[in-house]
Amino acid sequence: MRKPLASVPTLAALCLFAAMAAAAHDYQLGPLTIDHPWARPTLPGQMVGGAYLGIRNGGVAGDRLLGASMAAAKVEVHEMRMEGDVMRMREIGTLDLPAGKTLTLAPGGLHLMLMGLKAPLKIGDKLPLKLRFEKAGEIEVLLQVENKPAAGADIHKH
Numbered sequence: 625m626r627k628p629l630a631s632v633p634t635l636a637a638l639c640l641f642a643a644m645a646a647a648a649h650d651y652q653l654g655p656l657t658i659d660h661p662w663a664r665p666t667l668p669g670q671m672v673g674g675a676y677l678g679i680r681n682g683g684v685a686g687d688r689l690l691g692a693s694m695a696a697a698k699v700e701v702h703e704m705r706m707e708g709d710v711m712r713m714r715e716i717g718t719l720d721l722p723a724g725k726t727l728t729l730a731p732g733g734l735h736l737m738l739m740g741l742k743a744p745l746k747i748g749d750k751l752p753l754k755l756r757f758e759k760a761g762e763i764e765v766l767l768q769v770e771n772k773p774a775a776g777a778d779i780h781k782h
């Protein structure tokens with residue numbers, strides 16, 4: 625007699641879940657979910673880098689990202705956008721997080737600018753990054769250095 629195969633899909637789902645859990649990492653701070661903070665690797669001598677993450681505000685009230693800091697660099701919130709045919713980057717002080725919305729910092733748009741890097745960011749590095757919010761307070765997350773395709777392809781969510 626054959627064993628019932630009912631458990632196979634369950635097992636496959638579990639494996640998939642485990643694989644996703646290993647690739648993605650997120651953090652909860654009150655109503656805020658901080659999704660997969662990551663940064664691009666940098667070359668030796670490169671003083672600046674970019675860091676990215678998603679912030680979902682699952683609460684009923686708006687909040688605001690006031691800033692971020694880390695030991696390895698000075699961190700500023702930047703926005704990159706096309707003005708005519710010129711790509712411009714500017715510092716924006718804080719980021720509004722409306723209730724029920726997800727804000728995504730990704731290459732080519734909003735990002736955390738890491739300035740004055742003391743050492744190159746290498747793939748596999750995990751760097752503590754402190755995020756400061758107006759209402760939810762502070763949280764330390766790990767910035768994972770990895771190569772991701774540009775253009776908002778969110779591979780960890782597939």
Ligand SMILES: [Cu+2]
Pocket residue numbers: 702703713735736737
């Ligand atoms: Cu920038």
